[in-house]
Amino acid sequence: MLGILYMRSFPAALPLADSIVNPLAILLLCVAAGIGTVLLLPARQRGPVRKMGGAVLAAAVLVLVALLVRAAGGSDTSGTGPYFWIFSAIALVGAIRVITHPRPVYSALYFVLTVFATAGLFILLYAEFMAAALVLIYAGAILITYVFVIMLAASAQSGDKTPLAGLADYDVVSREPFTAACIGFALMGVLLFLIFDKAQNIPVPPPMVSAGGGDEAIHGTTQSLGQYLFENQLVNLELAGLILTVSMVGAIVIARRRVADVADAFEPTSETITADMTPLSDDPKSIPVYGTTNPRQKAFPET
Amino acid sequence: MTELALEYYLAVGAIMFVIGMIGFMTRRNLIVIFLCTELMFQGVAINLIAFSRYVGNLAGHAFVIFVLVIAASEASLALGLVVLLFRQKNTLNADAWSELKG
Numbered sequence: 087m088l089g090i091l092y093m094r095s096f097p098a099a100l101p102l103a104d105s106i107v108n109p110l111a112i113l114l115l116c117v118a119a120g121i122g123t124v125l126l127l128p129a130r131q132r133g134p135v136r137k138m139g140g141a142v143l144a145a146a147v148l149v150l151v152a153l154l155v156r157a158a159g160g161s162d163t164s165g166t167g168p169y170f171w172i173f174s175a176i177a178l179v180g181a182i183r184v185i186t187h188p189r190p191v192y193s194a195l196y197f198v199l200t201v202f203a204t205a206g207l208f209i210l211l212y213a214e215f216m217a218a219a220l221v222l223i224y225a226g227a228i229l230i231t232y233v234f235v236i237m238l239a240a241s242a243q244s245g246d247k248t249p250l251a252g253l254a255d256y257d258v259v260s261r262e263p264f265t266a267a268c269i270g271f272a273l274m275g276v277l278l279f280l281i282f283d284k285a286q287n288i289p290v291p292p293p294m295v296s297a298g299g300g301d302e303a304i305h306g307t308t309q310s311l312g313q314y315l316f317e318n319q320l321v322n323l324e325l326a327g328l329i330l331t332v333s334m335v336g337a338i339v340i341a342r343r344r345v346a347d348v349a350d351a352f353e354p355t356s357e358t359i360t361a362d363m364t365p366l367s368d369d370p371k372s373i374p375v376y377g378t379t380n381p382r383q384k385a386f387p388e389t
Numbered sequence: 390m391t392e393l394a395l396e397y398y399l400a401v402g403a404i405m406f407v408i409g410m411i412g413f414m415t416r417r418n419l420i421v422i423f424l425c426t427e428l429m430f431q432g433v434a435i436n437l438i439a440f441s442r443y444v445g446n447l448a449g450h451a452f453v454i455f456v457l458v459i460a461a462s463e464a465s466l467a468l469g470l471v472v473l474l475f476r477q478k479n480t481l482n483a484d485a486w487s488e489l490k491g
Contacts, residue, residue, distance in 0.1 A: 127415055154397065174401045181405050181428055185412030190421050197424055200405075204431050207401070211442045216453050220434070223457050228427065228464045235468045236420050239475045256417035256482035266414035274407040281399045288395065288443075314447040315454070322451065326458040333462030340469035 109279050111153060116278070118146040120271035127263040128188040143182065151175070170210055177203035188257050190236045194229055201225045215308040398439035406432030419474065419481045423467045430460045 125139025151171065180200035184193045201224040208217035315323055409428030416422055434453045441449025471481070478485050 123411060154400075170397065174397075177401065177431075178404055178408070181408040181431075184428060185408060185416065185421075185425060190418055190424075193421050193424055197427065200428065200431065204435060207398070207435060208438055211398070211438050213438045213442070213450060213453075216434075216438060216450055219454070219457060223461055224427070224431075228461060231464060231468055232420060232424060235471060238472070239420070239481055254418075254480070254482070256480070256484065257421075259417070260415040261417050261484075263415050266411050270407045270411035270414070273410070274404060277403040277407070278400055281396050281403060311447055311450050315451060319451045322455070326455055329458055329462055333466055337465040337469040340466065341472055 109283065112150075112278050112282070113275055115146045115150050116271045116275035119143055119274075120267040122146060123182070123186070123271070124263045124267045126182070126186045127260040127267075128186065128258050129260060129263070147175075147178065167210075169206065173203045173206040173210065176200075177207065188253055190257065191233060194232045194236060197232075198225050198229050201229070212307075215311050395439055395443045399436060402432040402435035402439065404432070405429075405435065408432075417483050419471050419483050420468075422483060423464065423471070427460060427464070430456055 119142075122139045122141075122143030122145075125135050126143060127139075129136075155171065177200050180196045180203060183196040184200065187193045187196060201220060205217040205220045208214075208220060406429050409425045409432060412425035412428065413422055416425060434456050437449040437452045437456070439449075441447060441452075474486065475481055
């Protein structure tokens, strides 16, 4: 996409030496990071190997950061201060831990760390409202839901204190780590090469008048964002609310539906009174409950 | 307003997207798989906000709001489905549902 954009606007390609980072260095770093990730992904009985993978990955990231800092030191563009490096390092380390930690709860907590660091990056980009919304929605709402479901579905912890105790097989052994890392880091290499080679040549459009038509461009502030949303994107905003409502109704209906045991389906025991796990209700407006094992519970209470 | 160093933010977004993609492919826990999609959403959101600041209008912010909306509804629906699947087979292993493959 960037390449096409660039080729259309600038037919004469620049030589490779003008790119910020040497493409060969990007390739080598991606290979090193891929090896590190393969070693770091969850697998049984590979404690020291995982530590080694973490070291390789950290070394690759450090070399990339050093190259970038050296390249960024010469230019006087904004947005690459120390805060940018700190926030992006935290975000990326958190992301790596999300996919490499064998325990799902820790994955979710590292994801919270990534969300906070991303919110910091948003603040550096003058998007305060989006940073606040990200923390509220992601760290506050979505992640709490994830942690609840993880704890709901967690198996009982066993007594021994070995690092992988009490974990299910599917958490400990990852699926095809080598293939996935090859594909992923090939994509990352291509993306980084394109970004560092071409992105500096994207033409900057003339600064647009802010949505409210104000005399001073209060760009990125919450006020102008609200004006923009309710003047230019009103229908889309209502549509977003509609999507949220529909998905909320759908989630309630899905989560209420109780699945009958397979054994019960084959030999119906009509006389056994099981504990009614769904509340009995004669309210004709109540939501239908499917597949209940309670014989007194009708499938559709309103019928 | 000095010119923004766009490529660094794009690089962070791309790396985060790729990390999420690798996690999506390798992890076998249903919940962690959905967590990795959220990671990919984050990478895209960084890209959108950076482009919005670079170009100088607020369209990217509106896009990120929709990304958040879709992420929230996806999380609620997906977790409802995960709870449903967990009640049926008492496991979160994605391979337990491999008969669903086409």
